[in-house]
Amino acid sequence: MSTPSRRPEAPLGVFDSGLGGLTVVRALRERCPGEHIVYLGDTARVPYGTRSPETIIKYALGCSRVLIRRGVKAIVVACNTVSSVALDMMRVELDLPVLGVILPGARAAVAASGGEPIGILGTTGTIASGAYPRAIAALSTRTEVSGQPAPLLVALAEEGWVEGEVPHLVARRYLEPLVRAGARTVVLGCTHFPLLREVIEAEAAALAGRPITIVDSAHATADEAVAFLAERGLASPAGGRGSLELLVTDVPKSFAAVASRFLGEPVGDVEQIDL
Ligand code: DGL
Secondary structure (H helix, E strand, O other), X not given: OOOOOOOOXXXXXXXXXXXXXXXXXXXXXXXXXXXXXXXXXXXXXXXXXXXXXXXXXXXXXXXXXXXXXXXXXXXXXXXXXXXXXXXXXXXXXXXXXEEOOHHHHHHHHHHHHOOOOEEEEEOHHHHHHOHHHHHHHHHOXXXXXXXXXXXXXXXXXXXXXXXXXXXXXXXXXXXXXXXXXXXXXXXXXXXXXXXXXXHHHHHHHHHHOOOOEEEEHHHHHHHHHHHHHHHOOOOOOXXXXXXXXXXXXXXXXXXXXXXXXXXXXXXXXXXXXXX
């Protein structure tokens, strides 16, 4: 395998199973516009959230090796499912810094909750792993946490079906148990879910009869990544203009269309690669 780069001017690698990780890219581009970012969406194998931990680890190492071959200085895992089950293995196998989304999301949730119950909406894999309750318990033993797998929300986000009756109905069904368990804060524990944030926020408030605090781990992750790069002396030199390179494993055309709409900037060519 090629040697990872230690140079501040090297790109930052970011990956997810598909479009969802672009929520982290958008937050990174707002906070550190000078960084060069290489994003990989494993669109040939989305969704990850319904797969076994062994398969997710294999996919995560495959994506990471592609990014390392592109000379990245660190990897931001813009996927809760991978962060839940594969982060330790990635840190053992890969010789570069690897940052995940769970810990930043858990920190933001504890800070927002004021000790009231927290609900986690995530993929089947993320909820089954127990990664969020563990991370939250390590920060605040008093806080109750309940989790709800919400796999259909991944499909809706990938389809760009983020408004209207269908996403509202699906979100309501998934949120009901969390609100019934007393959740006053809901964590978007899948990077696809911020694409449906308005729907989730509206349905949660309607079910609870009061506003519910929504925590988006993408923003918290981007904040942590920026602080981490600065601490390690790996932040891109000030004054430079960053760039965004997009790689996918399938259907680059439809990815480009949704990505540019979502990022609010033209994305140029999306390169199709094989893992
Ligand atoms: N966006 C990813 C996550 O945060 C994965 C969704 C999926 O592929 O199922 O978990």
